[in-house]
Amino acid sequence: QKEVEQDPGPLSVPEGAIVSLNCTYSNSAFQYFMWYRQYSRKGPELLMYTYSSGNKEDGRFTAQVDKSSKYISLFIRDSQPSDSATYLCAMKTGFQKLVFGTGTRLLVSP
Amino acid sequence: NAGVTQTPKFRVLKTGQSMTLLCAQDMNHEYMYWYRQDPGMGLRLIHYSVGEGTTAKGEVPDGYNVSRLKKQNFLLGLESAAPSQTSVYFCASSPRAWGTIQETQYFGPGTRLLVL
Numbered sequence: 063q064k065e066v067e068q069d070p071g072p073l074s075v076p077e078g079a080i081v082s083l084n085c086t087y088s089n090s091a092f093q094y095f096m097w098y099r100q101y102s103r104k105g106p107e108l109l110m111y112t113y114s115s116g117n118k119e120d121g122r123f124t125a126q127v128d129k130s131s132k133y134i135s136l137f138i139r140d141s142q143p144s145d146s147a148t149y150l151c152a153m154k155t156g157f158q159k160l161v162f163g164t165g166t167r168l169l170v171s172p
Numbered sequence: 173n174a175g176v177t178q179t180p181k182f183r184v185l186k187t188g189q190s191m192t193l194l195c196a197q198d199m200n201h202e203y204m205y206w207y208r209q210d211p212g213m214g215l216r217l218i219h220y221s222v223g224e225g226t227t228a229k230g231e232v233p234d235g236y237n238v239s240r241l242k243k244q245n246f247l248l249g250l251e252s253a254a255p256s257q258t259s260v261y262f263c264a265s266s267p268r269a270w271g272t273i274q275e276t277q278y279f280g281p282g283t284r285l286l287v288l
Contacts, residue, residue: 070212096276105176105262105279106215150215159230160277164214 065089068151068163077172081138085151085163088132092153092161095127097136100148100165109149110136141170173198176280178263184286185253193248193283195263202268204246205230205277206238208259215262221246222268253287260284 068085075081083097094113098106110125112118112134118125124137134153138145151163179194195204206218217230219238227238235257237249246265250257264277 066214068214098279103282105264105281107279108276111276152215159217159220162215164212 063088064164065161066151066153066163069166070164072167072169074169074171075141077141077143077170079141079170081141081145081168081170083136083138083149083151083166083168085134085153086132087134087153087161089153089155089161090129090132091155094154095125095134096152096160097123097125098150098152098162100150102147106150138168141168143170143172146170175199176263176265176278178261178280178283180283181281182284182286184288185250186288187254189253190249190251191253191285192250193261193263193285195246195248195265195280196244197246197263197265197278198244199265199267199278200243201265201278202243203266204240205264205266206236206246206248207262207264208232208257209262209282210259218248218261253285255287258285258287 066087097110099109100106112125115127115129122139126135148165148167150165152160176197205220207215216232221240224243239247261283263280266277
């Protein structure tokens with residue numbers, strides 16, 4: 063079983079929809095949770111970073127962490143075609159290396 | 173700032189050939205990483221470095237060697253390429269601040285490698 067599980071998709075939504083992307087994990091020691099966005103044929107770029115449980119909002123993006131359920135989510139409001147990309151979750155304990163999910167491919171149609 | 177750059181962008185090798193992938197960063201970051209990305213496997217850490225002159229093994233180090241002779245450069249070598257090493261290789265760097273937002277990893281654009 064992988065430490066971090068993520069549905070590969072693709073997830074297809076119309077422009078303006080609310081998108082929910084999720085990851086589950088098995089290591090209860092993970093404390094730092096990140097979402098990276100990766101456009102086709104590009105390197106990943108950091109989108110959101112949260113520590114421990116709770117929500118964090120940045121513009122149209124909200125990251126949510128539920129440590130009791132070992133579940134993290136990324137919500138995208140008013141999705142745009144430019145949001146079409148692969149979204150990677152990543153997490154780590156304090157001094158260990160990042161563990162990445164396999165990524166969910168999102169397609170937002172005009 | 174160029175950020176993290178990788179050379180070459182694409183390469184085709186025959187089985188048994190050797191090559192070196194070059195990563196350069198101009199952000200004065202202490203830490204540098206090499207990952208490979210394969211369909212259904214996500215990003216997997218090959219080797220990493222926590223400073224000039226240091227290297228350490230990651231999750232999938234076999235068949236690769238690395239060197240960090242200068243702080244800004246991190247080289248990944250394949251001594252005898254195998255078809256299983258066909259992948260997209262990403263370099264990343266991060267500042268020296270574990271467990272904080274400053275530890276964010278910045279990725280390069282990737283190198284696509286095909287081993288025939």
